[in-house]
Amino acid sequence: MSLDTVSKAQANPDSSQPFAELGLKPDEYARIKEILGRRPTSSELAMYSVMWSEHCSYKSSKVHLKQFGDKAVKTDALLVGIGENAGVVDVGQGYAVTFKIESHNHPSFIEPYQGAATGVGGIVRDILTMGARPIAVMDPLRFGPADAADTRRVLPGIVAGVGGYGNCLGLPNIGGEVVFDETYLGNPLVNALCVGVMKHSDIKLAKAAGAGNLVVLYGAKTGGDGIGGVSVLASETFESKGPAKRPAVQVGDPFVEKVLIECSLEIFAEDLVVGIQDLGGAGLSCATSELASGGSGGMKVQLDKVPLRDPSLSPEEILMSESQERMCAIVEPSKIARFLEICEKWDVTVTVIGEVTDGNHLEITWNGELIVDVPPRTVAHDGPVYNRPLAQPAYIDAVAKEIIKVPLPTTADEIKATVLKLAATPNLADKSWVTDQYDRYVQGNSIQSQPDDSGMVRIDETTHLGVAVATDANANWSYLNPYEGAKLALAEAARNIATAGAKPLAVTNCLNFGSPEDPGVMWQFAESVRGLADGCLEMGLPVTGGNVSFYNQTGAVAILPTPVIGVLGVIDDVRTRTPMSFDRAGLDLYLLGETENDLAGSEWAYMHNQRGGIAPTADLQREMRLIDLLVAGRTKKIFSAAHDLSQGGLAATLTEMVLRYNTGATVQLDNVGLSLLSETPGRVVVAIDPAQTAALTSEAASQKIALTKIGTTGGDSLVINDAKISLVELRKAHTETFPKLFG
Amino acid sequence: MKIGVVTFPGTLDDRDAARAVRHAGGESVALWHNDADLHGVDAVILPGGFSYGDYLRCGAISRFSPVMEPIIKAAQGGMPLLGICNGFQVLAEAHLIPGALTRNHELHFLCRDQKLTIENTNTAWTSSFTQGQEILIPLKNGEGAYMCDDETLAMLEGEGRIIARYVGENPNGSRNLIAGITNERGNIVGLMPHPEHAIDSLTGPSADGLGFFTSVLKALVK
Numbered sequence: 001m002s003l004d005t006v007s008k009a010q011a012n013p014d015s016s017q018p019f020a021e022l023g024l025k026p027d028e029y030a031r032i033k034e035i036l037g038r039r040p041t042s043s044e045l046a047m048y049s050v051m052w053s054e055h056c057s058y059k060s061s062k063v064h065l066k067q068f069g070d071k072a073v074k075t076d077a078l079l080v081g082i083g084e085n086a087g088v089v090d091v092g093q094g095y096a097v098t099f100k101i102e103s104h105n106h107p108s109f110i111e112p113y114q115g116a117a118t119g120v121g122g123i124v125r126d127i128l129t130m131g132a133r134p135i136a137v138m139d140p141l142r143f144g145p146a147d148a149a150d151t152r153r154v155l156p157g158i159v160a161g162v163g164g165y166g167n168c169l170g171l172p173n174i175g176g177e178v179v180f181d182e183t184y185l186g187n188p189l190v191n192a193l194c195v196g197v198m199k200h201s202d203i204k205l206a207k208a209a210g211a212g213n214l215v216v217l218y219g220a221k222t223g224g225d226g227i228g229g230v231s232v233l234a235s236e237t238f239e240s241k242g243p244a245k246r247p248a249v250q251v252g253d254p255f256v257e258k259v260l261i262e263c264s265l266e267i268f269a270e271d272l273v274v275g276i277q278d279l280g281g282a283g284l285s286c287a288t289s290e291l292a293s294g295g296s297g298g299m300k301v302q303l304d305k306v307p308l309r310d311p312s313l314s315p316e317e318i319l320m321s322e323s324q325e326r327m328c329a330i331v332e333p334s335k336i337a338r339f340l341e342i343c344e345k346w347d348v349t350v351t352v353i354g355e356v357t358d359g360n361h362l363e364i365t366w367n368g369e370l371i372v373d374v375p376p377r378t379v380a381h382d383g384p385v386y387n388r389p390l391a392q393p394a395y396i397d398a399v400a401k402e403i404i405k406v407p408l409p410t411t412a413d414e415i416k417a418t419v420l421k422l423a424a425t426p427n428l429a430d431k432s433w434v435t436d437q438y439d440r441y442v443q444g445n446s447i448q449s450q451p452d453d454s455g456m457v458r459i460d461e462t463t464h465l466g467v468a469v470a471t472d473a474n475a476n477w478s479y480l481n482p483y484e485g486a487k488l489a490l491a492e493a494a495r496n497i498a499t500a501g502a503k504p505l506a507v508t509n510c511l512n513f514g515s516p517e518d519p520g521v522m523w524q525f526a527e528s529v530r531g532l533a534d535g536c537l538e539m540g541l542p543v544t545g546g547n548v549s550f551y552n553q554t555g556a557v558a559i560l561p562t563p564v565i566g567v568l569g570v571i572d573d574v575r576t577r578t579p580m581s582f583d584r585a586g587l588d589l590y591l592l593g594e595t596e597n598d599l600a601g602s603e604w605a606y607m608h609n610q611r612g613g614i615a616p617t618a619d620l621q622r623e624m625r626l627i628d629l630l631v632a633g634r635t636k637k638i639f640s641a642a643h644d645l646s647q648g649g650l651a652a653t654l655t656e657m658v659l660r661y662n663t664g665a666t667v668q669l670d671n672v673g674l675s676l677l678s679e680t681p682g683r684v685v686v687a688i689d690p691a692q693t694a695a696l697t698s699e700a701a702s703q704k705i706a707l708t709k710i711g712t713t714g715g716d717s718l719v720i721n722d723a724k725i726s727l728v729e730l731r732k733a734h735t736e737t738f739p740k741l742f743g
Numbered sequence: 744m745k746i747g748v749v750t751f752p753g754t755l756d757d758r759d760a761a762r763a764v765r766h767a768g769g770e771s772v773a774l775w776h777n778d779a780d781l782h783g784v785d786a787v788i789l790p791g792g793f794s795y796g797d798y799l800r801c802g803a804i805s806r807f808s809p810v811m812e813p814i815i816k817a818a819q820g821g822m823p824l825l826g827i828c829n830g831f832q833v834l835a836e837a838h839l840i841p842g843a844l845t846r847n848h849e850l851h852f853l854c855r856d857q858k859l860t861i862e863n864t865n866t867a868w869t870s871s872f873t874q875g876q877e878i879l880i881p882l883k884n885g886e887g888a889y890m891c892d893d894e895t896l897a898m899l900e901g902e903g904r905i906i907a908r909y910v911g912e913n914p915n916g917s918r919n920l921i922a923g924i925t926n927e928r929g930n931i932v933g934l935m936p937h938p939e940h941a942i943d944s945l946t947g948p949s950a951d952g953l954g955f956f957t958s959v960l961k962a963l964v965k
Binding site: 160163164167168169170253254255256258259346347432435436437438439440441442443444445446447458461574575 | 752753755756758759762792793795796797798851852853854855881883885937939940942945946947
């Protein structure tokens with residue numbers, strides 16, 4: 001194929017171009033011609049097609065995501081906000097923490113191992129790009145029914161991919177979720193979160209400032225993998241027919257990334273870069289256009305200098321390739337020698353591919369011929385914006401009228417059977433089969449990981465300062481009421497931070513939805529964003545960034561609306577955290593918060609094939625008082641243990657607590673069925689030494705949080721009223737589910 | 744006392760091993776894989792990780808790193824040398840200890856808190872323990888199954904060169920539940936689980952791992 005150049009595009013304005021195959025709509029193609037005043041060259045078309053994809057441009061979500069800015073919390077804690085590779089939060093003592101969550105759903109369905117692995121790799125590079133050392137990862141995962149054939153195909157591969165990549169990078173995996181639901185069959189969700197830490201002065205931004213500065217590409221060589229990943233794969237629904245999309249999945253090499261991390265941190269430590277950007281979705285198209293539009297405005301790139309794994313790649317393919325483990329830095333000429341030296345020390349391939357210019361032209365040449373000449377902002381930021389039609393789906397009113405009818409246990413035998421059944425159900429069963437494939441110890445700073453409410457890592461060995469992170473989504477509630485569902489997920493994640501006594505500080509999100517071209521899905525999305533923005537404003541928590549994944553849909557079946565909310569918290573002394581359970585007898589157990597009839601959207605209702613009713617309403621004022629109580633309980637040393645109630649209600653919480661340190665409990669409950677199974681939000685079980693009774697009563701009263709004594713710790717059984725379940729049989733039920741299902 | 748901690752490209756637990764040395768009261772010295780000398784250290788630790796991405800075979804490439812030459816020479820002269828996990832694999836590839844490490848029998852990476860019994864307290868790295876002491880430290884690896892021929896196994900058993908054994912169910916398919924072995928002289932130890940992650944119950948399952956690091960400091964004083 002002959003090279004298409006800018007001069008050819010001017011000379012042959014009417015050549016037909018395959019814009020539709022690249023995922024562009026006719027009006028988008030027309031808009032590109034209008035911007036350029038001519039037809040795009042094939043390389044320009046490639047760049048616009050990937051950068052204007054749903055995945056990169058947020059064209060369907062932008063009008064809604066604006067609310068995160070409009071309703072932004074005024075806070076000094078936010079050092080870098082939405083728009084950069086990841087937000088950065090001040091956690092005190094001169095430390096800044098950056099964290100972000102992203103999806104890699106579609107690639108993980110096609111190629112589970114590589115899809116999940118490169119999902120981890122991508123988010124880790126985003127964190128590194130901010131100037132931070134990555135210190136932990138988490139991975140919320142969602143699958144079709146646990147016993148479905150395709151789940152057995154994708155789950156082991158995805159888990160091995162998350163572990164294979166993260167373990168090899170030396171990043172502790174400190175938590176996540178594993179959730180099963182029919183709607184994720186064919187659309188598994190792989191969300192990956194990374195946390196990084198740096199000093200305030202080390203923050204780096206994606207900007208190419210200073211004409212004459214050099215554009216440096218370093219890391220892996222560019223290959224033919226992942227071409228069109230964002231436009232073809234992540235921005236369309238799966239159909240049962242059609243060509244295989246396997247080549248669009250990137251293939252990762254964690255060893256190269258590990259070396260890239262250490263090499264980059266050494267480069268940052270010597271202050272050798274003006275700006276930096278990782279190469280993720282849309283590869284070089286994204287990095288060059290974003291760096292240029294974030295800085296002086298112009299850039300000249302000699303594309304033929306890019307080191308290739310496959311020398312037959314065309315310029316268009318090089319621009320679209322999503323080969324992993326690559327970074328693009330802007331370096332002053334006086335510092336390039338040292339930059340190259342550090343790359344050589346780490347055996348990292350490094351090439352100067354261009355320079356920063358004044359003006360408004362991103363010019364890319366191929367063997368001296370001009371093949372791209374575009375205003376970089378038009379590629380990176382001025383993509384199409386859609387105000388897509390939205391309409392409340394018909395099911396919303398229908399499900400609201402449904403009355404949940406599930407058996408509620410009353411006799412001892414029924415209570416025992418119910419608790420054992422819940423302990424063993426895949427959504428609540430022990431997840432060690434998954435988490436034992438992840439290294440949770442590396443770096444030597446892990447304080448909490450699964451099955452704790454949150455992951456917690458120490459960031460300073462001398463002062464014992466630490467951060468905690470939790471991710472949560474309750475898609476059942478979001479299905480019934482997406483506005484409340486998003487708020488409730490936020491509240492749960494914040495509560496999961498606070499049970500350990502850490503203070504919630506900032507929010508990230510990964511919004512997983514069906515097709516935005518379906519008005520009902522678009523309504524679910526809009527309501528979720530509105531709920532999250534309102535919730536964050538009310539709780540005073542800034543949104544630092546996030547990610548939208550649309551088209552999680554097979555045919556007409558969309559996934560449940562699944563806004564995964566990540567909350568970051570800070571704890572001044574990790575040694576004083578409140579553990580999630582007790583390891584001794586003689587403590588009193590109390591329930592904080594009131595239990596209502598909240599079976600709608602509960603795990604128990606789901607287990608009885610009921611997905612109707614009215615979701616709870618989030619009471620964020622009460623949640624904030626509960627958080628204050630939990631933090632005070634830690635600092636005043638009132639609590640011996642604290643554990644959140646969520647899916648599976650009190651039954652699941654008690655199961656997890658007694659099994660954690662193999663110490664039983666005896667509880668006495670009124671209205672036992674509802675008490676065990678209702679999922680009313682805003683509740684926590686705490687264990688206290690009886691000597692702390694007055695202190696607890698007074699703290700709870702001052703925060704106006706209902707307090708009920710439910711029992712005491714000790715023994716080798718979980719005793720609920722007159723039902724006695726030995727820890728041995730409870731553990732067997734809880735732990736054998738995953739090995740039985742997945743080997 | 745100065746303990747060198749080697750970093751190969753892809754090494755992960757180097758900072759943890761250095762921290763463990765400091766907690767035990769020693770001075771840790773970072774050794775780079777390309778170093779031609781050992782900067783005067785008294786002992787060396789080859790930490791865990793995925794050096795060279797486990798390309799070819801675990802430890803097969805690192806074994807040829809420039810720093811290995813002076814390390815092998817010094818260890819053959821009696822310098823204490825500990826290989827943890829990937830470091831154990833490097834020791835096997837360098838034939839400083841017999842046998843090989845292969846994929847876990849269940850073919851998964853496995854990270855869990857593992858009980859071990861200490862079976863030989865006469866090495867440079869285990870003298871702080873008591874014979875038969877049970878300890879709890881993290882095990883985390885994908886290729887941790889210790890394999891050797893019957894003759895070697897009989898020799899290791901006969902000479903008391905198995906320094907630690909897994910307690911309970913075999914976690915990875917190692918022969919005779921072997922978690923760690925030593926050379927004839929007792930200065931070189933290969934260990935699959937990770938004592939450097941168990942120096943403090945705040946960040947590990949126990950502080951039992953510290954014994955390996957205090958042992959070597961004691962051995963060096965003698």
